[in-house]
Amino acid sequence: MAARSSYDVVIAGGAVIGSAVAWWLTRLGTKRVLVVEPDPTYARAATALSAASIRQQFSQPVNVAISRFGIAFLRRAAAWFDRAEGDNPLALRxxxxxxxxxxxxxxxxxxxxxxxxxxxxxxxxxxxxxxxxxxxxxxxxxxxxxxxxxxxxEGWFDGMALLDLFRRGARAAGVTYVADRVTGFDRVGGRVSHARLRDGGRVACGQVVVAAGTRSAEIAATAGVALPVxxxxxxxxxxxxxxxxxxxxxxxxxxxxxxxxxxxxxxxxxxxxxxxxxxxxxxxxxxxxxxxxxxxxxxxxxxxxxxxxxxxxxxxxxxxFNTWDANALLGPHPACPNLHIAAGFSGHGLQQAPAIGRGIAELILHGGWQALDLAPLATARLAEGRRLREAAII
Ligand SMILES: Cc1cc2nc3c(=O)[nH]c(=O)nc-3n(C[C@H](O)[C@H](O)[C@H](O)COP(=O)(O)OP(=O)(O)OC[C@H]3O[C@@H](n4cnc5c(N)ncnc54)[C@H](O)[C@@H]3O)c2cc1C
CATH class of the missing domain: 3.30.9.10 (D-Amino Acid Oxidase, subunit A, domain 2)
Structure with a gap:
């Protein structure tokens, strides 16, 4: 059961993206966050099965900027997560x-x-x-x-260690993780009012983040939103x-x-x-x-x-995989302003987690992108008919 029946933010999916969002939300100011994750072993999450590598070599400037933020974050992981100076908790190479x-x-x-x-x-x-x-x-x-x-x-790192640091840090700061599955969303007046959980009933929420990897489209569909993932x-x-x-x-x-x-x-x-x-x-x-x-x-x-x-x-x-343009879909869907998407990473999501987590948290708490301008990746581009095709897909 969820600890409360109401949260400021409910996050569907607690792997690297969901946990990065949760951690950044606590850093930027809110703790009333519920992360719903059906498999705390993460055995089948892309995060666990990834090659966990990071590169600057993309064709879209926004992806280069995201990875530059990412590498700076990974290099300073010891400081971000209160480890001894000189530690390399992510085994970055x-x-x-x-x-x-x-x-x-x-x-x-x-x-x-x-x-x-x-x-x-x-x-x-x-x-x-x-x-x-x-x-x-x-x-x-x-x-x-x-x-x-x-x-x-550019290089590689321990992706599960990154997830672990985000998750532990978020929990230590007051985020609730529940071993449950989001089965759907209820809408009232164009907004999501509740998340429905398989075992935990209905949870009222101010904002929702869909960070469920390959399952993101089926979850978003319950709120009437179609994702090409x-x-x-x-x-x-x-x-x-x-x-x-x-x-x-x-x-x-x-x-x-x-x-x-x-x-x-x-x-x-x-x-x-x-x-x-x-x-x-x-x-x-x-x-x-x-x-x-x-x-x-x-x-x-x-x-x-x-x-x-x-x-x-x-x-x-x-x-x-985002069949629209092979890039992340970020932030609210125009048809449902409190339903934030963080999915469609098309094979480059692990390295993007530090920047995406921060960006989605900024959007939720401050109403706009701050550290990086992630507007080119806004989910709204689906409705606008705008493609941001990434050519450097590996
Ligand atoms: C083989 C491979 C190699 C890769 N190599 C790289 C690389 O080198 N560099 C890189 O940056 N990226 C790489 N990636 C991509 C990267 O791993 C992913 O983009 C990233 O891990 C996505 O994280 P996520 O949290 O969005 O999704 P996931 O890790 O897939 O997590 C989604 C979570 O949602 C949960 N979930 C599912 N359904 C529900 C539900 N109904 N309710 C609640 N939760 C739900 C799942 O249990 C899961 O834990 C690779 C991926 C693969 C598969």
């Missing part, structure tokens, strides 16, 4: 991202994106194929026309590559879309599915065949050290 382009058009697109990133303050460097081979001698630059490398502000499956492989032990590589994205990065003594790697249909949100069966079919041939050709490798493990997770 800034190995960078390396994006490889093929063909003339690929090189032109990379060049254009890099200019956008640099205008936002990112330090992305362009590398011609010979410079690429010199800088990363373990990599074969054959067929690459241009590469972009972010030497600072659907689950898209991604299978990630944990790979043992003995010849590459100790290579401090960046997260590298091949022109084919195959990506790989070190993970301790092993490597993570995945191939983008083609086709990439919407899937049953309960289908978490890894596509084991993708290893031989899509992944290994590309890896072995690009990095000779991947010729003799073994898949040690594989898992599948879901992107909450």
């Amino acid at each position: 800034e190995n960078g991202y390396l994006l490889l382009a093929g063909g003339v058009a690929g090189a032109a697109a990379l060049q254009a994106q890099t200019a956008i990133q640099r205008a936002q303050g990112a330090e992305t460097e362009l590398l011609a194929p010979d410079a690429l081979g010199t800088r990363f001698p373990w990599l074969d630059p054959a067929g690459v026309t241009l590469a972009a490398f972010g030497p600072r502000g 659907e689950p898209r499956k991604r299978t990630v492989f944990l790979i043992d590559a003995p010849a590459l032990r100790g290579v401090a590589a960046p997260l590298t994205v091949d022109p084919s879309g195959v990506w790989f990065r070190p993970e301790g003594q092993y490597w993570l790697a995945a191939a983008p599915p083609d086709p990439d249909p919407a899937v049953d949100p309960a289908d978490f069966a890894p596509d084991h065949a993708a290893f031989e079919r899509d992944l290994w041939p590309v890896l072995a050709a690009r990095v000779p050290g991947f010729a003799a490798i073994r898949a040690r493990n594989a898992w599948a997770g879901h992107y909450d």
